[in-house]
Amino acid sequence: MTKTETPQSSGGDVRLHGISKTYGSFTAVQPLDLTVPAGSFFALLGASGCGKTTTLRMIAGLEEPTTGTVELSGRDVTALPPYKRQVNTVFQNYALFPHLDIYENVAFGLRRRGIKSVKKQVEEMLDLVQLGPMARRKPQQLSGGQQQRVAVARALINHPQVLLLDEPLGALDLKLRRQMQLELKRIQTEVGITFVHVTHDQEEAMTMADTVAVMNGGRVEQLGAPADLYENPGTTFVANFLGTSNLIEAEVVEAGGEELLLRAADTTLHLPAARCSASARKGEKVLAGVRPEKVALTHADDADGIAAEHNRLPGRIKDASFIGVSTQYVVEVPGLGELAVYEQNIERDGRLVPGAGIVLHWSRAHTFGLDATQDIQAGADLDEEAA
Amino acid sequence: MAVHETTNAPGTGAARTPNRGLRWLRRNIVAMAGLATLGYLILPNIVVMVFSFNKPNGRFNYQWQRFSTDAWSDPCGVADLCGSLGLSLQLALWATIGATVLGTMIAFALARYRFRARAGVNTLIFLPMAMPEVVMAASLATLFLNMGIQFGFWTILIAHIMFCLSFVVTAVKARVMSMDPRLEQAAQDLYASPVQTFLRVTLPIAAPGIAAGALLSFALSFDDFIITNFNAGSTVTFPMFVWGSAQRGTPVQINVIGTAMFLVAVLCVLAGQLAGNRRKRSKRS
Numbered sequence: 001m002t003k004t005e006t007p008q009s010s011g012g013d014v015r016l017h018g019i020s021k022t023y024g025s026f027t028a029v030q031p032l033d034l035t036v037p038a039g040s041f042f043a044l045l046g047a048s049g050c051g052k053t054t055t056l057r058m059i060a061g062l063e064e065p066t067t068g069t070v071e072l073s074g075r076d077v078t079a080l081p082p083y084k085r086q087v088n089t090v091f092q093n094y095a096l097f098p099h100l101d102i103y104e105n106v107a108f109g110l111r112r113r114g115i116k117s118v119k120k121q122v123e124e125m126l127d128l129v130q131l132g133p134m135a136r137r138k139p140q141q142l143s144g145g146q147q148q149r150v151a152v153a154r155a156l157i158n159h160p161q162v163l164l165l166d167e168p169l170g171a172l173d174l175k176l177r178r179q180m181q182l183e184l185k186r187i188q189t190e191v192g193i194t195f196v197h198v199t200h201d202q203e204e205a206m207t208m209a210d211t212v213a214v215m216n217g218g219r220v221e222q223l224g225a226p227a228d229l230y231e232n233p234g235t236t237f238v239a240n241f242l243g244t245s246n247l248i249e250a251e252v253v254e255a256g257g258e259e260l261l262l263r264a265a266d267t268t269l270h271l272p273a274a275r276c277s278a279s280a281r282k283g284e285k286v287l288a289g290v291r292p293e294k295v296a297l298t299h300a301d302d303a304d305g306i307a308a309e310h311n312r313l314p315g316r317i318k319d320a321s322f323i324g325v326s327t328q329y330v331v332e333v334p335g336l337g338e339l340a341v342y343e344q345n346i347e348r349d350g351r352l353v354p355g356a357g358i359v360l361h362w363s364r365a366h367t368f369g370l371d372a373t374q375d376i377q378a379g380a381d382l383d384e385e386a387a
Numbered sequence: 388m389a390v391h392e393t394t395n396a397p398g399t400g401a402a403r404t405p406n407r408g409l410r411w412l413r414r415n416i417v418a419m420a421g422l423a424t425l426g427y428l429i430l431p432n433i434v435v436m437v438f439s440f441n442k443p444n445g446r447f448n449y450q451w452q453r454f455s456t457d458a459w460s461d462p463c464g465v466a467d468l469c470g471s472l473g474l475s476l477q478l479a480l481w482a483t484i485g486a487t488v489l490g491t492m493i494a495f496a497l498a499r500y501r502f503r504a505r506a507g508v509n510t511l512i513f514l515p516m517a518m519p520e521v522v523m524a525a526s527l528a529t530l531f532l533n534m535g536i537q538f539g540f541w542t543i544l545i546a547h548i549m550f551c552l553s554f555v556v557t558a559v560k561a562r563v564m565s566m567d568p569r570l571e572q573a574a575q576d577l578y579a580s581p582v583q584t585f586l587r588v589t590l591p592i593a594a595p596g597i598a599a600g601a602l603l604s605f606a607l608s609f610d611d612f613i614i615t616n617f618n619a620g621s622t623v624t625f626p627m628f629v630w631g632s633a634q635r636g637t638p639v640q641i642n643v644i645g646t647a648m649f650l651v652a653v654l655c656v657l658a659g660q661l662a663g664n665r666r667k668r669s670k671r672s
Contacts, residue, residue, distance in 0.1 A: 061575075062575070082575040091573055093567075097574075099591045112574075112578040154577065
């Protein structure tokens with residue numbers, strides 16, 4: 001990682017206008033407007049079959065949109081074939097050419113554009129991905145992580161306006177995936193090209209991307225910075241798919257002020273009106289949500305010490321699993337069902353064992369509100385399925 | 388094992404010898420079976436080779452008389468032999484080219500495209516492999532006769548291309564089917580036009596299948612007697628010449644040609660393996 005030149009090309013932006021794709025009667029992508037700013041690391045996140053890969057392939061030109069247009073750096077490329085677009089793709093399972101060695105794989109794009117002296121560029125690119133000594137090997141002689149880096153090098157050497165990554169880390173084991181996430185992020189920062197990254201792994205999307213678009217059923221459910229999406233999910237799908245959420249069905253008993261007063265299982269909960277994405281008039285139902293790590297557990301005997309401005313729910317510990325950095329509790333709350341709580345293992349209260357009566361409490365500001373007409377379970381089990 | 392240990396105990400020298408023999412047999416029986424099979428396969432070729440140095444007393448080269456290199460120094464000494472050999476090589480070459488080009492295209496069509504008659508074509512392509520050769524030969528001859536086509540070089544060539552086709556299609560199709568379609572997409576993504584994609588990616592990856600099909604075609608065409616005999620008219624190919632001359636006598640030159648062909652084939656295989664080994668070694672280093 002010694003000699004890498006300053007970026008020769010900066011990225012271009014991608015604008016999708018009303019783009020959609022249907023196969024017969026199946027709609028893979030619903031009409032979609034999306035803008036990826038130049039130079040950003042943009043993630044399309046969703047479970048398998050949500051249309052994220054189809055969207056990516058339409059940007060690459062490998063799939064023809066049924067409606068709508070694709071714009072790259074202000075130029076309409078909808079009608080251009082893939083080999084005429086300033087876009088390169090890192091394919092799922094890499095699609096390295098098995099009959100060419102690493103050097104020729106990386107040089108492929110340059111040669112096709114009629115560039116004769118490729119040696120310097122190829123060597124630089126192989127250095128960037130730390131594969132210089134492997135130049136004369138064939139792809140099948142490399143490990144998964146090395147193949148992945150060749151795929152990145154083969155695409156990046158062309159200095160595309162946009163680099164498309166289709167589940168690039170899906171075939172790697174967990175440890176290597178973590179390492180490659182950082183590596184990709186480093187390369188992106190270094191070369192400054194716009195990255196559009198498709199993944200089903202919410203952690204991967206949040207680690208790397210500046211902006212994440214969560215897709216579900218051919219639509220973008222929500223778009224924003226990772227922290228923003230995580231803290232302020234707009235739909236139950238986003239709330240459940242990005243991490244875990246405790247969603248509580250509650251009735252609005254007082255509205256109009258800065259805070260909504262909710263009633264759930266004979267308890268009153270406070271919800272900042274600004275954090276409620278649904279319309280909440282008095283008598284309507286909303287879903288009050290809170291992330292498990294925001295919730296604290298206090299033994300019922302010490303309940304008096306809980307800060308007054310906290311939302312609180314009484315319950316009983318059903319299950320506790322110790323996983324090192326934290327302990328994950330399942331708490332049974334009468335009338336509401338099971339809620340999840342993640343506690344950091346800083347000072348462990350020996351009384352917090354299954355069967356113990358406790359009080360759950362959290363800061364009111366950490367509560368978010370969602371439209372109650374949605375499926376409360378949407379997106380909850382998809383992550384594991386797709387992985 | 389324990390049983391043998393006890394019988395092999397020191398002091399029972401008499402029992403030791405047969406046991407050792409048994410053990411030796413057990414250890415080497417696979418090698419022996421292999422050698423026996425190899426001998427079974429190679430013996431006919433050795434006989435042909437040995438008799439190519441014979442100087443027979445009559446027209447039949449069936450009994451060893453004495454060593455001579457006469458036939459080797461004059462391989463074309465028998466009338467029409469080299470003519471028929473040349474014809475056979477020419478036929479094999481053109482049949483290989485025709486069958487490989489057509490077969491590769493058919494294989495791509497069958498592997499890549501969905502069309503109405505696909506299942507039917509798939510079955511039809513396999514027919515020449517499945518049908519008894521004699522039936523195919525006779526029906527082809529009938530067809531040519533009824534169409535009023537003159538038997539000769541072209542009828543033989545058409546027949547050869549037909550039966551070679553199914554082998555090429557089978558070999559290439561297997562290769563194309565197992566090819567990852569994303570490789571071609573990757574090529575297009577890397578600025579290769581459709582033509583470049585085909586020449587730089589598709590064709591090189593399909594090449595081993597195409598080569599296998601071509602080699603099979605050459606061997607099958609060169610070797611064919613039954614179909615050729617039905618459709619040759621007055622044209623005589625090498626297998627037909629051998630068959631014909633065997634009625635009247637077997638010139639030593641046939642053994643010479645046979646031996647030469649065998650040696651060329653063995654050399655090709657050896658060269659191929661050497662190249663493969665070297666490639667593997669350079670990969671390892």
